[in-house]
Amino acid sequence: MEWQQIIGFYHVVKLQSFTKAAEATFRTQSALSQQIKALEKEFDCQLFERAGKRNLRLTAEGERFLSFAELVLRGSEDLKENLEAMKGNNRGRLKIAAPFTTLYHLFPEAVRQYASQFPEVELTLLDRPQQMVIELVLSGDIDFGFALEKVIPKSLSAIRWKQVETVVIAPTGHPLCALRRVSLKQLAKYPLILPPKHLQHTGRILLEKEFQKNGLDYRIIMESSNIELSSVYVELGLGVSCGSIIRNLPHLKKRKLEFLSLSHLFGPDHIALVMRRDKATAPYKQAFIRSLLGERSVESKDQTAT
Template sequence: MTAQIRQVEAFLMLAQTGSFSEASRRFGLSQPAFSLSIQRLEEVLGVRLFHRTSRRVKLTAEGEAFLPMASGLLRNWTGVFEEMADLTAVRRGRVALAALPSIAAGLLPPVVLEFTRKHPGVKLEIHDVLQGEVIELVRSGRVDFGISVGSDDSAETEFLPLLDDNFVALLRHDHPLAGHDRISWEALSRHPLVSMTSTTSVRRLTDFTFAEARIGARFLSEVNHLATIAGLVAAGYALAALPALCLPVVLRPDLEWRPLGSPVARRTLGLLRLRHSPSVAAEAFLQELLGIGARNPFPNFAAEISFRPAAQ
């Protein structure tokens, strides 16, 4: 036989009132049924909890010892359901995600702001890492989902395309190519370039595009951060080819961008996650993310960034 939470509640009510009749009335039970509930609890515990007289009820020494335990048990019991109610209503919880740095800095801020406004009690954990680390964090289950380039071709994960963004040229406002409405990759190759490191998806797609067009390119430097590219281009050191989603991060008053064509280089960004149901909080964040396209977050680059139907 095990104790039931209603028996603990009955014990606390009797300890408070000191009267079977008053406690049973407040508890909503007949006095015999209430008395039986106390008796069953005493049988489970193996001790008498109350001294019973014709005039009053008083806690035994064992009852006095059990009183704080019962109060704590009831608080914990109630707290469990309150916490679960908070989780299902997305008032509490945690969402962890991994994203490429350009996504974390360019796409996520308006999503994070709106989600936090709606769900201020949910903690957000954002890992801005390279593609390989995004995949590893998703596979290990350390994050709820990742946002990256393409699928990892694993049966454990699924990939949901969110948007496509074209590569553009980043250059100083006074560079000769700034006078062109569109720049070809061949024209870009005639100038010194700075790029992300060879381990990044941006650099791999850049190299692929030059190779596909059978064009040689002269890279003066490889760097790890978009801010460094912006600084080097602004100094007149080199030009850069970057996805349009990087523009909110790198643009500054002395820099401009132009579409790149012939050929058009485009990457597909999407959601990478394990094939199981996400937490309630993670699902709420996902819905906020999928709604970003309808809000047109990049009106100045709309021709270069196109959201898939699932993200509109």
């Protein structure tokens, strides 16, 4: 078994294509195919099931080998980072994923300062919905991500960052704004702007469950993947929206909107930093975490999401 065979196998799995994997690893498709065949011959098993020209599936043996490959490649990256740190170098890669709203409102200044302080770090930011953030963390494709604490599996390490509150977003002067407390029955009377169903957004799932449990009919007039877009159409009077927000964000305060608490129906939550427990954290990565979460962040790495 050779190093290049492991790298080639890993890229075939991730890219679901021998052609793309060959391009990504700077070798011919024929050479890559031969390396995979050599692995299968060495271990006397089939690693892939080829169901048609474009459908690659791992066999049970392939799944086991993928776990091994991920462990080896992750160990290699950790070793490189440790050796650079021993030399006093802050050089390496940092890959982070978070939903649009988090990146838009909470990251810009921290990213600007970090990029200035660590110019040799190859920083990559990904705009991804929460469920995809969790998947990327679990697969080891990113160093860490940001998501609501309630969606983070207990197998991952999570550090609380910002508290959020579930609210109704309504245009100023809307009838709901005159109520002391918004009930589900009152909310269901108005067209709703909610996250797309395929994103499996926890807020929408919980809200729809409550509607159904109480036998309430409701109408979704628009699906929107972020609060910023929803707010535009709420302000136009198309409907009302529900979402988890941090109070007093400047961008939202500029709009003619009211934020009506639903804390009596849905408890508070937190945006949390999430990472794998077996993921090494190089000094330059710790520096980014500290820039957002403060000194408590490193000591809190083993905190489990609840």
